[in-house]
Amino acid sequence: MTHKQPHPDPDMTTFEPKIVAYVCNWCTYLGADLAGTNRLEYPPNVRIIRLPCTGRIDFNLIVKAFETGADAVLVSGCHPGDCHYTSGNYHARRRWTLFRELLDTLGIEMDRIHFTWISAAEGRKWQQVITEITEKTRQMGPYLAYKRICRVS
Amino acid sequence: MTKQLHKVCRELLESGKVQVIIGYGQKDRGQPPHPVFITSPEEVEGLVWNDQCVANLTTYLTRKEIRALGKPAIIVKGCDARAIVVLQRESQIDRSAMVVIGMACNGVGEPRLAKCAACDAHVPAHVDITIGEAVSEPVDPERRYNDLNVFMTQSTDERMDYWQDELERCVRCYACRQVCPLCYCERCVADKNRPVRFSTAPTLKGNYAWHITRAFHLAGRCIGCDECTRACPAGINLRLLNLSVARAAENAFGYRAGLDPEAEPVIGSFSTQDKESFIK
Amino acid sequence: MSTIIGGQVLRDMVNDWIGDGKRVGGPGYVGNHLILYRWLHRSDELLLESYPRPHNSIKEFLFPSHEKLYHYKIDGQHIELSEAVLPDAQQIIFAARPCDAASLPILDHVFNWDYRDVFYNRRRSLTTVVTLACQDHDAHCFCTSVGGGPDDERGSDAMLFALGQDQYEVRCFTDKGKALFEGKLEESTRVGKVGPGPERRLDLETVREFLKTDFESPLWERQTLRCIGCGACAYNCPTCHCFDITDEKVGSAGVRMRSWDSCQMAMFTVHASGHNPRSRQPQRQRQRIYHKFEIYPSKFGEILCTGCGNCSRVCPVGLGITPVLTAIQEEQAARAGTGAAQEAGREKVDQ
DSSP states (O other): OOOOOOOSSHHHHHOOOOEEEEEETTTHHHHHHHHHHTTOOOOTTEEEEEESOGGGOOHHHHHHHHHTTOSEEEEEEOOTTOOTTSSHHHHHHHHHHHHHHHHHHTTOOGGGEEEEEOOTTOHHHHHHHHHHHHHHHHHHOOOHHHHHHTOOO | OHHHHHHHHHHHHHTTSOSEEEEEEOSSTTSOOEEEEEOSGGGGGGBOOSTTOOOOGGGGTTOHHHHTTOSEEEEEOHHHHHHHHHHHHTTSSOGGGSEEEEEOOSOOTTTTOGGGGGOOOSSOSSOSEEESOOOOOOOOHHHHTHHHHHHTTSOHHHHHHHHHHHHHTOOOOOHHHHHOTTOOOSSOGGGOBTTBSSOOSOSHHHHHHHHHHHHHHTTTTOOOOOHHHHHOTTOOOTHHHHHHHHHHHHHHHOOOTTSOTTSOOSBTBOOTTOOOSOBO | OEEEEEHHHHHHHHHHHHHTTOEEEEEEEETTTEEEEEEOSSGGGOOOSOOSOOSSOTHHHHSOSEEEEEEEEEETTEEEEEEOOOOOSOEEEEEEOHHHHTHHHHHHHHHBSSSBOHHHHHHHHHEEEEEEOOSOOOTTOOGGGGTOOTTOOTTOSEEEEEEETTEEEEEEOSHHHHHHHTTTOEEESOOOOOOOOSOOOOOHHHHHHHHHHOTTOHHHHHHHTTOOOOSHHHHTOSSOOOEEEEEEEETTEEEEEEEEOOTTSGGGGOOTTSOOSSOSHHHHHHHHHHIIIIIHHHHHSSOSOOOOOHHHHHOTTSOSHHHHHHHHHHHHHHHHHHSTTHHHHHHHHHO
C-alpha cells in the first residue's frame, strides 16, 4: 500500500475502496488475465464482473454496484473497431454518453464512474487503470452520499 | 376551432373511416378537460378544445381497452404528435390505421406549462388533418434546456441534496409511468419479480433506481410532453431528468425524438464517428 | 364559554414537542404550490392558514409507505430472524383536516380484524391527532356527501377553529387531546365557526342500490375507460390501505418490507400462473368503488371514504370517486325517470 498521510477521519485510514469493474469477455477480461499471467501487480480492490460485451452492460448494473456498496465503478471493453460482436461497444458508447448526463444531473459524483477501452494485449494498461482508479477513489473516500441513499429505513 | 373539430369528427365517424375519436371532454367548466372516447356522431358535441387541454392523449393508442374500440382518430397538439412518430418508429402502432387530427396550439395550462415557453411545434407535424392556425418558429436550442441549465449551475453536492429531498417524497404510484405515451411495455422492468430487478419499495434506494431507470428507458425517446411531471402527485420535477438526457442526445448526436419518422433512433443505432471525451 | 389559544403559542408548542423528541407531522409547502403532510423539523414549516387540504393524507404517519417487518440473515441452512424495532416516539399529527382524522376509526377496523397489526396499532396508540376545522373547500371536496363535514369530530383528539388574527378556539374531545393542551388554553367567549362545507352532491343510498344490482353494468366501462392505471388515487387516499410484501436483500441478509400497493395497478391481481382475474382497467376501477362503498361497509359497517376528494384532486385524467359516483347517480335518476319509480326517486333525492 502506498504511503498516506494519516487522515483525521478514522474511517479514512482504514478505508479500502471497493471498485466494481464490468468488463467484456473478449478484450478487457483477457487484458486483466494477461496482467495476471505476466505477474503485473495491481490493487486487490477491484471486483471483476465479466459480461459478454460492453453492449450487454445494462446501465442498471452501474446503479446496482453503488447500491451494493461500491465506491467506484469501471466499465471496460474492446477498442472501437475491435468488438467481437462487431458493434456492441459502439452501442455502449452512445448509451454511456447519455447516461453520464443523467447521473450528473442527479448529483452523482462522476469521478467515481470510469470508462476505458482495454484490449486483450493491454495487461499493462489494466494494471495502470486499476491502480489509478484505486488511488483516486482512496483519496475521494467512501461514497457516503450513495450509502446514505441505500440505508433501508 | 371547436366547431371545425366537431365537423371533422362527425364526418369521420359518419363515414365509418374511424370508430372512435380520442379527444378532450369537459363535463364541469371548473375542471380541466379530461380524455374522452367518442364512438357515435351524436356525441361529438361533447368534444372540447381550449388552452386547458394539457393531457397527451397518445398514451391511449397502445392500450388494449382503447384498441378494442376500433380504428381511432386522435386529437393531438404539436408536442403530442411527436409521440406518434416515436410509437410508429418503434412499431407500436400502425400509423395508416388511424387518423391524427392536429390542433394548432399557442400553449396550454394555467399557468402556461414550462415546455410551452420553448415550443417550436405550435403547428403539429406529421398529422392527417390540421385544425386552426398558428406559426411554428425555430427556437434557440438552449432555450429548450433553460430550466436544466439553471439547475446545473448548482454544485454536485447541492444537486445530490436536492434529489434526495425530491425522491424521498416518491411513493411509487407510477403515475409518471402510466401517463407516459412511450412507457408502453407490457410488463415494466419495475414490475419484474422473478427475479426482482430493483427494489419496488418506496425507499430512497428503490426510488433512485426507479427514477434513473424511468428516465433512461426514455433516452432518445422522450418527446418532452412533461406529462410525468404534471401527473406526479408529489410534485417531483421529473422534467429535469428528461431534459438532461434529451440535451445530451441533441448536443452529442444532433437528435431529437419524434421529429423525423425516418430517423434512426439515437439508442439502437450508432456511428463509428461518435465523439466522446470520457473513455480513457 | 370556550377555550382559545394564540397561533404563536401553538407554534411554540410544536417546537417544544419536536425538541422533546416527539415526531410532529403536519401540512407544509413543498415547492411553491404543492401542500403535503410531512414530518416537520421546525414549526415554521407548518402551514396553519386556511386552504382546502393537502394533496396527500395523514395515513403515512400511521401506516408508512414502506415499513420494515423483520430482518433476516441466511447462513447456509440456518436462517436468523430478528424483529423490527417498533416505533416508540410519541407523535402528534397537527392541523390535519377532519376528513383525514375521520379515516383513523375506519382504518382501525381492518388493522384489528382477524389479525391485529402491531405496527399500525403501536403508532395509533402513540399518536395524538389535532385537526383544524375547515373554513374552505374546493371543487373536489365532498365530505358532506359521505357523512362528514368541515368540523367532523371522528378520529380527532382535539380540534382547532380559526378565529382570525392568529387566534384559535380549541375543543378537546379525548384525554389525549386534553393532556396536549393542559395549561396552555385561555378562557374566552369567542366561538369558532366553520365554513358551509361542500354542497351535498351524492346520495349513498342510490349508489349502493346500483352497486347491489349492477356489477356488470356497461357504466363501468363507459365511465372509467380513461383510467391509466396508476396508484395516485389510492396512495393519496386516507382510507386505502392495501400493501405488498417484498424482500429487500443485499447479499445473504435483508429486510422483509411492506409497501403500499394499489388495486388500480395491473400487477395487483396477477396470479403466479400469469392469469389476471382483473385483466382490464375498468374492472379495477369498479373494484375500487365496490370495496369502498359495498364490501367494506358490509364487513365493518362503515364506508371506506371520508370525502376528502384527493382521488380526483391528484388524478391525471380527471377520474376519482366523485365523477364515477355522479355518473352512477345520473344513471339511477335516468332509470327512475323512465320507470314507475319516478316519484320514489325524486323523494330520495329530496331527502
